[in-house]
Amino acid sequence: MEVPVHGGLCGSADLLLRTCPRQLAGRLADVDFDTATDSTIIPQHPLIDGQVTERRRVEARRRISAALGRDLADARIVCGAGHVQWRKGTDIFVQAAQICADADPDTVFVWIGDGRNHQDMGFGVWFDYHLRQVGANRPDGNLFMLPAGPLYLDVMDAADSMFLSSRLDPLPNVVFDAVRRGQTMVCFDGATGFADDRYRGSDRITRTPMPTRPPRSGPAGAAPQDGNAGPGPARRR
CATH class of the missing domain: 3.40.50.2000 (Glycogen Phosphorylase B;)
Known part of the structure; x- marks a missing residue:
């Protein structure tokens, strides 16, 4: 899921959580948001190896x-x-x-x-x-x-x-x-x-x-x- 990024959100948030490391880069740069220190990446879902009977x-x-x-x-x-x-x-x-x-x-x-x-x-x-x-x-x-x-x-x-x-x-x-x-x-x-x-x-x-x-x-x-x-x-x- 992607959350729309706006200047107001980036200016007021303490930490931005994002699921994709690349998709938001351009929009965050437009509002001078430092992705290295002010954001983190949360994986969408763990990749679990399994089997069926x-x-x-x-x-x-x-x-x-x-x-x-x-x-x-x-x-x-x-x-x-x-x-x-x-x-x-x-x-x-x-x-x-x-x-x-x-x-x-x-x-x-x-x-x-x-x-x-x-x-x-x-x-x-x-x-x-x-x-x-x-x-x-x-x-x-x-x-x-x-x-x-x-x-x-x-x-x-x-x-x-x-x-x-x-x-x-x-x-x-x-x-x-x-x-x-x-x-x-x-x-x-x-x-x-x-x-x-x-x-x-x-x-x-x-x-x-x-x-x-x-x-x-x-x-x-x-x-x-x-x-x-x-x-x-x-x-x-």
Whole structure:
């Protein structure tokens, strides 16, 4: 959560608490606020490594399989979650699924979240066309889109890995949920707070460079190449 910063607030506060070390820097400098001595950073949430029980995982996969019409009992599952939009990189998530369709057909990509807008000429129209082209939500396919809702916790419990495909995403809560359930996560370096030094000590998080130009060989050039998430993710440990 971010609190709006105004000159009056900075002038009267004894100590400013902030959750992001970079986001407020420009506005604080405008009012001559000394961030080194007059503020501190409180982490949004601790990153807790955890696991789900095998029974809970099996039950979650059973419910997800019933909802998608495909048996996922023995599949590798890569999840994504959040609002369907350009900033979240949902299109990059789809491209990664395209790569794995040939490279690792046993890997299934599942995105859960709302926001698809069939009338949005900036993203929604083209994204819907993209989904049709790749055969999303076909029982014999490897890419599924679920609406936000009660299946969210089942997706978190069932997945082996999370691909945080966002182009810009400070500290999305879905990552905390994923790591707490034993998932590994891959993200683009510089695109999220999970690429910052604070989280570099976690072996659950892998960072990959953000593509800077259109790939020459189709979507393969834009996807994370990591052994734990993205193409060919490892199963839960």
